[in-house]
Amino acid sequence: MYEPAALPYSLRKLPDGQILGISESGDHAFLTSDEVVHLENAPAKLPIERQAELKARFFLTSSGKSIGTRRLLVSRKAAKRETVQVGPALHAIVPTLLCEHSCRYCQVSRSLEEIGHTISVSDLDAASDAVFESRAPTLTVEYQGGDPLLRFDLVRRSIERIAAKNSTEKRSIRFVVASTLHQLTPEMCEFFRQHRVFLSTSIDGPSDLHNKNRPTPARDAYERTIAGIELARSLLGAGSVSALMTTTKESLRRPEEIVDEYVRLGFHDIFLRPLSAYGFAKRNQAVLGYQQAEFQQFYLKALERVIHWNRQGIPLREVYASIILNKVLSTFDSGYVDLQSPSGAGLSALVYNYDGYVYPADEARMLAETGDKSLRLGRIGASLKALLESETQRQLVRASLTDYTPGCRECPYRLFCAPNPVDAKAQFGDMRAPVLMTEHCQRHMWLFDTFFMKIKAAEPWLLDVFYEWAAPPECEAQ
Ligand code: SF4
Known part of the structure; x- marks a missing residue:
């Protein structure tokens, strides 16, 4: 019985x-x-x-x-942990740190007058070949900076080399270029069309907010990025460009306006990201920083506005929400690097930096710019096996296992979440800092609580929207 x-x-x-x-x-x-x-x-x-x-x-x-x-x-x-096991699928290549913006919160960019800060051709070729060492059948190769389009020659060389090699490798490869789009030309678009390259840019909100966040000598960052978006859409299609925003102190007062700007510009995704605590942003904390509670208030108001637009029939997905909802509503994990156990840093994502070294995460190369180079996995050109067996990678794995981390071990969210050792290193100088004290843990604990409460209270139409968002997002690891 x-x-x-x-x-x-x-x-x-x-x-x-x-x-x-x-x-x-x-x-x-x-x-x-x-x-x-x-x-x-x-x-x-x-x-x-x-x-x-x-x-x-x-x-x-x-x-x-x-x-x-x-x-x-x-x-x-x-199934919840499958993405970690197929090998690095996200390969970020940083051709140069040069950028026309001089954002106060940016960790890495260098002005056009500075010399160096650009990858050597031999390192670029080695990085382009290295992406095939991963067993992952689907690869994303993303060019980051600085502004990669300031060295379009290097981006083109790398994409052509990877595409040529892929004629025998036969992987599914998605190219992404993250750029201000200020330098975008019709000729570049034609090349991107041939190689099916997606563009990712930054829009922080309405013109005045964006231009304040991202100063250029002529204070025209917003206008030039919009011109780039329009050019790309006209030549590559409406879905060719996605945008990310960074929440600064200035943004906190303007959640609805920021969301409305994304709707006005015709985007279907908005990623409400808090300011990173790394690098230059950390040095400017007193001027630029804000408390978690301030971000939470901002996030809730902005999310309400996103929901408002969905209620009107305007499809707009908040990417952070979709990452959390994917974790709690979907059987299959979308592979968001920061919430994997063991950490996706290194195991599912690698960064080939302009300085000739491979890093396990974007934040790790940013930390290196502030003087802490301890998260380097090895030289570009070293075998994937050597990188993944490096002592740094072993430490990252050990420090990100929920079953062995006090705090996570007892946490009800441990199946969806994990400690972020790169984040802990940046915040406390120690990958194994007490997890409950980390900003990463506090933010995600709050997000999981918030979304479970929202799921419980949701009307059927909103629950439908949440399930739609829970499908694996395409841009979660950027
Ligand atoms: S919320 Fe915090 S304690 Fe819980 S699994 Fe995530 S990092 Fe660990």
Whole structure:
């Protein structure tokens, strides 16, 4: 006879008082306190329909061996971590740090007058060849800077070399160039069209805010980026350009205007990103920094505005929300590098920097610009095996295993989240800093709490929107 028995699960009391249960498969259920007592002591006392629901979500199983349930549970847990196991899929190449902007919060860019800060041709060729060392069948090769289009010759050389090699490798390759688009020309667009290159740019909000955040000598950063977007869309198609924003102190007062600007410009994605705590931004913390609570307030208002537009029938996805919703609503992980255990830094993403070294993450090369070069994995040209077996990579893996990290080990969100050792290194100078003290942990704990409360309260149409956002996003790792 069927006798239900509880499987292991975690409980969390959300800030609004609700009790959230998360099973070992990553499925969730909102429980009453009576249900918690029954789950613990006498699951058979739960109504039969509720037992069926909780069984489908891996909170309950039939007593005895229940081999089928346990096998299914193992495969569900494996699907959650699959992206880490296929090898680095995101390869960022930094041809130059040169940039016309002089953003105060930027960690790395160098003005056009400065010399150096550009990759050598031999390192560029070696980096372009190295992307094929990964076993991943689908690769994203992203050119970052500085502004890569200031050295379009290097971008072109690298893309042509990779495309030529791929005629025998036969991988699925997606090229992305992250740029201000100030230098974009019709000839560049023609090359990008031939190689199906996507463009990624930055829009921080309306013209005055963007130009304040991203100063250029003529104070025309916004206007030139918009001209670049229009040129790209006219020659490469409406979906050829995506945009990212960085939340500065100036942005905090203007959440609705920023979202409205993205709608006005016809974007379907907005990524509400907090200011990085690394590098130059860290040195300018007193001027530019803000508290987590300030970002949270900003984020909630901006998200409400995004939801407002969706209610009007305007499709706009908030990328941070989609990353969190993918984690909690989807069986398959979209592979957001910062929330993988072991860390995706190195294992699923590599950065080939202008300085001739390979780094495990964008933030790691930014840290190097401030003098801390300890996160280098090795020289460009070293084998992938050597990079992934380097002592730095081993430390990154050890410091990002939720099962061995006090704080994460007990955290109900450990199936969706992980410590970020690069972030901890930047904040505390130590990859193994107490995780609960890190900005990374506090931000994500808050985001998971927030989205579970929103899921519970959502009307059916909004829940539909959330499920749509939970499909793996294309730009999450940028
Ligand atoms: S980093 Fe924080 S929120 Fe994430 S699993 Fe660890 S303790 Fe939980």
